[in-house]
Amino acid sequence: MIILGIESTAHTFGVGIVKDEPEYILADVRAKYVPEKGGIHPREASLYFMREAPRVIAEALQSAGLSMNDVDGIAVALGPGMGPCLRVGATVARALSVYFNKPLIPVNHAVAHIEIGKLITGARDPLIVYLSGGNTIIAAFVAGRYRIFGETLDMPLGNFMDTFVREVGLAPPYVVKGMHQLDKCAEESKEKKILNLPYVVKGQDVSFSGLLTAALRLVRSGKAKLEDVCYTVREIAYSAIIEVSERGLAHTGKKEVLLVGGVAASSVLRSKFEAMAALRGVDVKVVPPKYAGDNGVMIAWTGLLAFKHGITVEPERAYVRQRWKLDQADVPWGDP
Amino acid sequence: MTKPTYRGGTPKIIALGAEAALIKHTFLGMPAVYKVRLPKPYRDPKLDLRLRSERTATEAKIIHDLRLAGLPVPALYYVSLSEGLIVMEYVEGDLLRDLINRRVSGYVDLVRELGKVIALMHGLGVVHGDITTSNVVVREGTPYVIDFGLAKYSNELEDVGVDVHLFIRAVESTHYDVMEEVIIAFFEGYASIAGEERVKEIKEKVREIRLRGRYVEERRQKRNK
Numbered sequence: 001m002i003i004l005g006i007e008s009t010a011h012t013f014g015v016g017i018v019k020d021e022p023e024y025i026l027a028d029v030r031a032k033y034v035p036e037k038g039g040i041h042p043r044e045a046s047l048y049f050m051r052e053a054p055r056v057i058a059e060a061l062q063s064a065g066l067s068m069n070d071v072d073g074i075a076v077a078l079g080p081g082m083g084p085c086l087r088v089g090a091t092v093a094r095a096l097s098v099y100f101n102k103p104l105i106p107v108n109h110a111v112a113h114i115e116i117g118k119l120i121t122g123a124r125d126p127l128i129v130y131l132s133g134g135n136t137i138i139a140a141f142v143a144g145r146y147r148i149f150g151e152t153l154d155m156p157l158g159n160f161m162d163t164f165v166r167e168v169g170l171a172p173p174y175v176v177k178g179m180h181q182l183d184k185c186a187e188e189s190k191e192k193k194i195l196n197l198p199y200v201v202k203g204q205d206v207s208f209s210g211l212l213t214a215a216l217r218l219v220r221s222g223k224a225k226l227e228d229v230c231y232t233v234r235e236i237a238y239s240a241i242i243e244v245s246e247r248g249l250a251h252t253g254k255k256e257v258l259l260v261g262g263v264a265a266s267s268v269l270r271s272k273f274e275a276m277a278a279l280r281g282v283d284v285k286v287v288p289p290k291y292a293g294d295n296g297v298m299i300a301w302t303g304l305l306a307f308k309h310g311i312t313v314e315p316e317r318a319y320v321r322q323r324w325k326l327d328q329a330d331v332p333w334g335d336p
Numbered sequence: 337m338t339k340p341t342y343r344g345g346t347p348k349i350i351a352l353g354a355e356a357a358l359i360k361h362t363f364l365g366m367p368a369v370y371k372v373r374l375p376k377p378y379r380d381p382k383l384d385l386r387l388r389s390e391r392t393a394t395e396a397k398i399i400h401d402l403r404l405a406g407l408p409v410p411a412l413y414y415v416s417l418s419e420g421l422i423v424m425e426y427v428e429g430d431l432l433r434d435l436i437n438r439r440v441s442g443y444v445d446l447v448r449e450l451g452k453v454i455a456l457m458h459g460l461g462v463v464h465g466d467i468t469t470s471n472v473v474v475r476e477g478t479p480y481v482i483d484f485g486l487a488k489y490s491n492e493l494e495d496v497g498v499d500v501h502l503f504i505r506a507v508e509s510t511h512y513d514v515m516e517e518v519i520i521a522f523f524e525g526y527a528s529i530a531g532e533e534r535v536k537e538i539k540e541k542v543r544e545i546r547l548r549g550r551y552v553e554e555r556r557q558k559r560n561k
Contacts, residue, residue, distance in 0.1 A: 147509045153498070153548060194382040203466040203486060203502040235380045242378050246354035251470065272378035279377065280352070 002026070003307060004060070004071045004096075005300025008089030009081025009109045010134060011040050013049040015060040016297030017071070018304055024119065027064035028297045029056050037172060039162065046084035053092050060296070068100045073312070075105040075303020077112060079324030081134070086320035094315040105303040106313045108329035109294075110135060113287075114146060115305060116298035117260040121285035125336035127254040129245050129273075130326070132261030133158035136241070137326055138204060138248040141334045148327045149251060150204030150244045157241060158263045160208040164233060168219050168226060175265075178289060183268050185230035193228040199236050204247050206240045238269050242276050249280055256283040265289040305333045355391075355485040356420070363413045363423050371395075371485075373420035388420040395484045396422050398462055405460055408453060408480045427482060429475035436469055436511050436518065444521045450479045451525025454499070457481070459530065461491045463499040468506035497541030500526075504542065 007014040011034070017027035031052035033045040061067060076093035079086060097104040114128050128146065130137040136157045138150035155163070165171040165181040174181055197214050200207040215233045218224050245257060257277060259270065270286055277284040291298065309332040347361040350369070359370040373388040375381070396415040399422075403411050414423035432450065436443045450472055457464065464471075465486030473480045488495070503522065507515045527535040 142509065143512065147512070148505075149509055153545070192380065192382075194380055194386065199383075199387065201486065202498050203468075203506075205498075205502070231380075232383075235383050239376075239379045239383060243354060243376075247466075248354075250352075250354045251468070275378040276376070 001072045001304060001307070002066065002070055003073045003075050003105070003300045003304040004057075005075040005077075005107065005112075005296045005298070005303050006057075006089045006093050007077050007109070007112075007294050007296045007299045008049050008085050008092075009077050009079070010085055010294060011045060012294040013052050013056055013088065014294060014296030014299075015056050016295060016300040017060055017064045017066065018297060018300040020304055020308070024301070025297050026066070027060040028295060029060040029063065030295055031056050035172065039166070040082070042082040042084040045082070046088050049085060049088040053088065057092070057096075068096070068102075071100070071102060073103045073105050073303060073307050074100075075107050075299050075306070076318070077109040077299045078106045078318060079109060079321035081109055081320075081322060083320065083322050086322065090318060090320050094318055097315050103307065103312045104315050104318055105307050105311060106318060107299045107302045107306065108324055108326065109299070110137070110326040111146060111329050111331060112298040112302040113260040114139075114258070115302040116291050116295075117258050117285070117287040119301055120287060120291055121258060123256050123258040123285045125254060126256040126258035126285065127245065127248050127252055128258050128260060129241070129248075129264070130261045131157050131241065131259070131263035131269075133162065133263075135261060135326075136206065138244055139326060140248070140252045140254055141331065141336065144334065145329065145331055146326050146334070148325075149248045150206070153202065153205050153207040154209040155212065157206075157208065157237060158261075160212055160237065161263070164212060164215060167216055168229075178265060178267075180263075180266055182230055182234050183266055185227055186234040186268075188227040189225070189231035191228065192231055193224075194235065195224055195228060195232040197229075197232050197236060199240060201240050201243055204244050204251070206244055208237060208240075211236060234268070238272055241269070242272055245273070246276055246280065249282060254282070256285060259284065259286045260292065261287075262293045265292045309333050353483075353485075355483075360426055366413070367426040367428070368413055368423050369410065369426045371422045371424065389417045391485060392417050392420045392422060394488060398484050398487045398489070399424065402457060402460065402462060405456075407456055407460075408475075408478050409484070410480065410482060427473045427475055427480045429473040429480065431470055432472035432474055432479060433469035433510060435474060436514065439514075444517055446474055446477075446479055447518050447521040448525035448528075449477075450481075451522040451527075452529050453479060453481055453525075454503075454522075455526040455529035458496050458499070461489055462487055463490050463495045465499065465502075467499060467503040469510060493537065493541050494545075497538055497545050500538055501542045501545045 001020045005016045012032045014030040033048045074097045128139045136152040139146045139148050161182045170181040198210045273284050347359050350360045351358040356371050356373045399409050400412040402409045410425040471483045
């Protein structure tokens with residue numbers, strides 16, 4: 001079985017093609033929208049997607065050495081994400097489905113990050129720590145769905161980090177050579193000073209908005225060195241995430257942790273996770289950077305799992321769902 | 337209350353929680369829990385020390401205050417801030433989580449009792465910070481609230497709302513098949529102490545807090561109203 005998957009929830013228009021036997025991944029082509037300044041403008045991103053979509057699809061088929069006739073189904077990420085961006089992927093997918101008469105498979109973007117992580121790392125029944133620009137979620141599979149044990153009460157970790165470095169003039173670009181500007185700035189702190197900034201963990205939830213406000217105020221007051229603020233902010237934010245993850249492990253009794261999403265690529269965060277895992281005797285599995293960010297392969301792969309469980313959608317009913325939460329998506333294939 | 341059993345025995349680790357190690361032992365002959373906040377290798381050492389001593393002090397003060405007010409929480413025996421150590425009463429019993437999972441008869445009444453205890457606690461200006469059914473030990477029909485590791489003093493509706501939100505979310509993830517009756521019973525108990533008006537206010541706050549979460553379906557509906 002061969003499935004073509006389309007991702008277009010935020011900054012990346014990606015097309016992946018997968019097969020239900022090794023080597024699984026047949027094609028992976030992406031077009032990433034990089035804003036000149038500021039954050040992602042949904043309309044600008046969607047216009048970029050429209051220009052790039054035909055090329056990305058053609059290249060994906062070509063690199064797999066396939067034609068549309070070889071494809072058994074079209075999977076598409078219908079949410080969660082930015083409306084204008086989602087609509088491009090959905091429109092393209094519906095058109096392909098109708099024109100080539102192929103089943104259309106709805107995929108939840110958050111579930112897809114988890115499924116590609118499980119495929120590549122071999123994790124079976126992990127506590128999932130999903131960290132990206134738009135999501136900060138601690139989840140685990142229980143009875144048919146990925147249930148949320150902890151999340152952010154306000155800003156996602158990635159958005160928090162991006163906003164901070166942008167506001168203090170360090171970005172864009174947000175990530176240079178695989179290192180986030182916040183990590184880079186923090187490493188420059190010689191004294192590794194911990195300033196008096198708020199650390200907020202509520203049960204299994206984190207909150208970053210107070211930290212952001214206080215840190216920006218401190219930088220603007222000129223009373224502290226920027227690198228010391230970066231260091232404190234980074235230590236507080238990462239520690240809070242690891243603390244709630246550790247609580248999630250204690251609560252669920254899971255024996256492995258799977259880090260997924262774009263922010264999972266941070267090597268500093270990863271080494272902190274490994275220190276925590278060693279303490280608790282659990283394994284840490286990290287989605288490699290190549291598949292940590294948004295891509296079409298994860299949508300294709302999750303679409304394949306869903307299709308095998310009979311999940312399809314009529315093209316005229318394939319609406320985008322900007323707030324399709326992780327725990328609202330059925331995962332009938334999820335039993336470990 | 338049960339009479340303390342005056343017997344010694346070897347220290348036993350009962351839980352390696354995320355926050356602390358819990359060791360069951362005796363203190364002056366009484367069964368006791370030693371709660372130690374151990375240093376975390378993933379935290380900056382200065383941040384680590386700050387968090388451990390602050391949390392130890394707050395937790396000790398809160399359980400002592402609640403106990404003096406007559407609420408079912410462990411009695412405080414000893415504190416050492418520099419070691420991050422609290423020694424308190426060992427509450428022998430079953431976790432409410434397990435009783436609900438086993439559908440022990442009267443589990444709904446226990447949740448109602450818990451609602452009363454939480455309402456009394458909030459009335460005293462304390463929020464727990466991690467109310468889950470694993471943090472409630474039932475001894476002789478009384479739900480003892482344990483683990484005040486994230487508790488703080490607050491009268492803010494916001495904090496009370498978060499406290500209740502965390503309980504509901506924990507029930508939704510742990511007891512999803514009986515969540516409705518559990519949540520109803522909790523609010524019944526709560527209202528019998530704090531009044532229907534207050535419960536209405538809290539429920540509204542909880543709704544608002546949940547809408548703040550990311551990608552919440554209801555938020556869009558609200559906006560489109």
